Amino acid sequence: MNQPLKQHLIDPEICIRCYTCEMTCPIEGAIVHDANNVVIDADKCEFCMACIPVCPTGSIDEWRIVNTPYSLDDQFGWAELPEQEEILTGGGSDAATSLEALDDAMAALLADAHKGAGGKAKAPATASKPTINMYNLANPITAKVQGSYRLTAEGADTDVRHIILDFGGKPFPVLEGQSIGIIPPGTGADGKPHLPRLYSISSPRDGERPNYGNVSLTVKRHEQGVCSNYVCDLKMGDEVQVTGPFGSTFLMPDDPQARLLMICTGTGSAPFRAFTMRRQRTVGNKSGGMVMFFGARTPDSLPYFGPLGKIPDSLLKKHLVFSRIPGVPKSYVQDQLIVEEEAIADMLTDPNTYIYICGLRGMEEGVEKAFTNIAESIGTQWVALRDTMRSEGRYHVETY
Numbered sequence: 001m002n003q004p005l006k007q008h009l010i011d012p013e014i015c016i017r018c019y020t021c022e023m024t025c026p027i028e029g030a031i032v033h034d035a036n037n038v039v040i041d042a043d044k045c046e047f048c049m050a051c052i053p054v055c056p057t058g059s060i061d062e063w064r065i066v067n068t069p070y071s072l073d074d075q076f077g078w079a080e081l082p083e084q085e086e087i088l089t090g091g092g093s094d095a096a097t098s099l100e101a102l103d104d105a106m107a108a109l110l111a112d113a114h115k116g117a118g119g120k121a122k123a124p125a126t127a128s129k130p131t132i133n134m135y136n137l138a139n140p141i142t143a144k145v146q147g148s149y150r151l152t153a154e155g156a157d158t159d160v161r162h163i164i165l166d167f168g169g170k171p172f173p174v175l176e177g178q179s180i181g182i183i184p185p186g187t188g189a190d191g192k193p194h195l196p197r198l199y200s201i202s203s204p205r206d207g208e209r210p211n212y213g214n215v216s217l218t219v220k221r222h223e224q225g226v227c228s229n230y231v232c233d234l235k236m237g238d239e240v241q242v243t244g245p246f247g248s249t250f251l252m253p254d255d256p257q258a259r260l261l262m263i264c265t266g267t268g269s270a271p272f273r274a275f276t277m278r279r280q281r282t283v284g285n286k287s288g289g290m291v292m293f294f295g296a297r298t299p300d301s302l303p304y305f306g307p308l309g310k311i312p313d314s315l316l317k318k319h320l321v322f323s324r325i326p327g328v329p330k331s332y333v334q335d336q337l338i339v340e341e342e343a344i345a346d347m348l349t350d351p352n353t354y355i356y357i358c359g360l361r362g363m364e365e366g367v368e369k370a371f372t373n374i375a376e377s378i379g380t381q382w383v384a385l386r387d388t389m390r391s392e393g394r395y396h397v398e399t400y
Helices: 020-024 072-076 092-117 226-232 266-283 305-310 333-339 341-348 363-377 382-391
Strands: 005-009 031-033 038-040 062-066 141-150 160-166 179-183 197-200 215-220 239-246 259-265 290-296 316-322 353-359 395-399
Touching: 005 038, 020 031, 038 072, 160 226, 179 215, 179 226, 197 215, 197 226, 197 266, 215 226, 215 266, 259 266, 259 333, 259 341, 259 363, 266 290, 266 353, 266 395, 290 333, 305 316, 316 333, 333 341, 333 363, 341 363, 353 363, 363 382, 363 395, 382 395
Parallel strands: 259 290, 259 353, 290 316, 353 395
Antiparallel strands: 005 062, 031 038, 141 160, 141 239, 160 215, 179 197, 179 239
8 A cells, every 4th residue: 555645735725826935946847827726746846945935925834644635636726724634554564663753754844934924824813705716817807997007206216106996786795804816918938827916905894985886996106017017007007917805714703802913114105095994994093002114215105195195094004114215224123113013012011912024024024023122021922922812813914
């Protein structure tokens, strides 16, 4: 009888179809996709782990011990991961020893995997059930541009746009924290159609305008970005092809008493705009229990700088942090976390606190160090606290 094997899989429920793992994998054909799912070929995967740290959701941090590997066709048809199957061995001491050795190897492999990805995310217990992958590559939905507005000042070092999309009355249910895919027209250098690029939704579930069901995005133009230039150049009335929605863990709790600690840079503010608008529409201007640390180079390059100033501190306590103001020492979000150490420590000790981090991947290390120092100041080990919060659906990271 065949000995059990370890197999690397992707959770289709959490995966946001950003295709970063496929583009990063050094083994041609080890990670592939169809119109529905991104999957891993068991015959080609060499467990190099290159895909683990680049995944923004932890969806690729999944493993199974199997008697027979799941085929590509099996995986393409999944809407969720199968449970761990019962493992059969050939019996006898050799088989038992072999399985024990496999368990040891698997444990070591999982330890390395979780270290790279930061652990698997889990949705807040009170979050609404999200709709996933309603429209895919084979069946995108057409949206019409209702508006396109520049968010950063003319002449600023970044061009960030606020794009509003309308789906013409067709169903496109989204939740705050989810993403959608935009398919740019044309083909790449390989002659294949461009894959969708993912953008976080920056409007609440009932729409940019209440009860209109439209969706807004916050998009930064990148000089060589095929999709970002396409989206930033869209005009009112243009039509775009959209996939999604995606994401089932980076969601806000529906509990209006939940405290939200949000840390972001640049367009990482998009989901937090949605969170804030949702909370404002549900609690009004009462205490929102929301705190945001928002980093940018200058006020001119910070999206939504003007509108943020109009939100009362009772709803959203704002810490705007700038790193390139002439004559002023550089400051980053992790520095401001330390400045606000007492308030952050209070939130860390509250079991009703939820932490969300979104933006450039480079911010993670500094934020982790800040949390480590703050936790130690109150006699707590940050890693243990973070892992507990993650297992309870209270710690979320999406960086790129």
